[in-house]
Amino acid sequence: MSTTFTLTPDEQRLAEQYKTELQKRLKPKRYRHSLCVADAAVRLAQQYGYPDLSKAYFAGLLHDITKNDSEQQHKSRMQQYGYQPSDIEAGQEKLWHAKTGVLVLEHEFGITDRELLTAIRYHTTARAGMTPLEEILYLADFISDDRDYDGVQEMRQAAAQDKQTAMEIALCFTITDLVERRKPIHPDTLDAYNELCIKE
Template identity: 35%
Template sequence: MVTNRTHEQEDFYRQWLIKHLKPARYEHSLGTQSAAAELARRFGEDPGRASLAGLLHDCGKSLDDASLVRTARAYGFDMDEILLRSPALLHAPAGAWIAREELGVTDEAVLSAICWHTVPRQDMAGLDKVVSVADLIEPTRIYPGVDQLRMAAERDLDEAFMLGLERVMIHVLERGHLLHPNTVTVYNSIRWNRMENA
């Protein structure tokens, strides 16, 4: 099923983002939107849903720390002490709340892809992975290893998702931030499966 949106809806979402995000973040959102649609077509996911989730995935970015915690809680997101110490990670579930309550998005698959794009969960849906990878490879992204990730995203969604988690962990460790255990657990389970099936 392809999720169709009217031009008016698309315009409404974009105007909302222009109003609430910094220009570079808005550009990143547009890049993620097109990268997600392309990955969805490649890996058998719904391009309409991927496009919407990619566009809106960072809609929670403008909230301050207290609002992030409050909004993620309102979404019913389970928070541990690491997330409470690193509230920036909560822009994902807080963004899912904004997408649902302020922007009127009702598609659970889209809300899920927004919700899980910072800290992953076990059994990420295909669309969740598409948006997470698109976030890391969209055209404005420049960092060591991005080309390797882009190449993996040409052929294998799981491999690209796993390499994306690797990049995220390196980034977190280099900056001395707290590493969320879900990132390690999900990385290990994909790596483990790939070793078994090699």
């Protein structure tokens, strides 16, 4: 599905620079995923009444910028910029790219927008008290056009109807998957899940 929003000429130039950088850092499949998540983030932003569509676009575009980095690259970035992973993070490489992605965007790309950076920081774990942009990016990553996991249609329908229901389904999916694979659950993910349960 295409979106109807347009970037300003300055934003367009920036987007082209970021795309060039992403193509250098990411495998083609991951680059395509990034474009699809950017598109999905704009759609959800429009749907949920989030006003800054360009920010949603850039959050989606950049969210996986270090996803294809090697274990050593992640480790040296965390060391270089002083990020101390928790025990659960240290044992799960899949969680690293959300943290190192923010470090790269902040220290190497000069991005200072906290709202954009925290959306990327929590796009794999979620957390309690998520901002609208954090929720948009978290869900966009689940429903982007390139996704084809079992249950993606249900997820897309939920996201199209109600953000809270979609968040519940996404968190249950994540937690169930981790339990089935006997993987630890990040405390932020449990906090996000508990918060939704308590709100009901």
